[in-house]
Amino acid sequence: MLSINDEIGNRKIRKDYLEHDIFSVLQDIIDFYDLLSYNSFFFVDNSLLTSVVQNLDTSVFDAMCGTIESIKMVLGNGRINDAYSLLRKYDDAIMVDAYMNIILRKENDKFIADLLKDEASLQNNIKESMIRAWVKFSKKLYKQTSDMAKEIGNDPTLYKVSQLIKGSESFKHNRNICNDNVHYNSWSTFVLNNFHLINTTQSWKKHLDKMKATLIQFFALHFSYIYILHPEFYVASDYVDSLDCGITPPESTMNWVASFVQTVFDKYVKPFYPDAAEYLVGLKILELK
Secondary structure, three states, X not given: OOOOOOOOOOOOOOHHHHOOOHHHHHHHHHHHHHHHHHHHOOOOOOHHHXXXXXXXXXXXXXXXXXXXXXXXXXXXXXXXXXXHHHHHHHHHHHHHHHHHHHHHHXXXXXXXXXXXXXXXXXXXXXXXXXXXXXXHHOOOOOOOHHHHHHHHHHOOOOHHHHHHHHOOHHHHHHHHHHHHHHHOOOHHHHHOOOOHHHHHOOOHHHHHHHHHHHHHHHHHHHHHHHHHHOHHHHEOOHHHHHXXXXXXXXXHHHHOEOHXXXXXXXXXXXXXXXXXXXXXXXXXXXXXX
């Protein structure tokens, strides 16, 4: 497997390219999803419908961590076009995760409401579950991405933060740039995969700057969605750690935010999307500062 800056033929990626700060942002996001995958593992809210014991989000976070790792790898080898394409895939994954959780929440609510009814009602709920069909029988979760976008856009818990981060023209513009690279909509998208471009021109700088801004925007959106849909994934381990040690923890520790969560919030949400950050803090779900 290739590692960053491996030589292939005459390839030797220039030092200032590899020192662009997008690579440190990518690593921060990789570490975030890796830790989030671990934090979410112990919460299971889908087993009644899906018969899957593991939290579905844990697997989603693992997969997204892999996508960000792939972006870092191909970008480090000078393949800017491929990195843009993977960035579009990352945005798709964010939509799928949000959509999955909205549908699962509705299905779980209906299942719980029917618990006191007859067995036939419960079995019918399981049979009609879109999430179960997706996970267990490889059925499509959605027909069109527009269906997902509409569901997410109409969700009352996500509407405000969606408007604050993706309501601007910049989000649509950034996604369109990624789309152009997926579909080779111009000659310029083809040549972005030519690593010689990096060593012979300065045009790579504007693309890495654009990718960094887009990456942070996508990440800030997903961070916000997770905080609203599953704040328990962001909780610090202090409360459980105290119980494991036979110590009665202060009740307030149940709302403490894990340090890795506060760190990325301070680095990538507050400075770039201050209105969204203020909104999240104002929800007072956890002690996010």
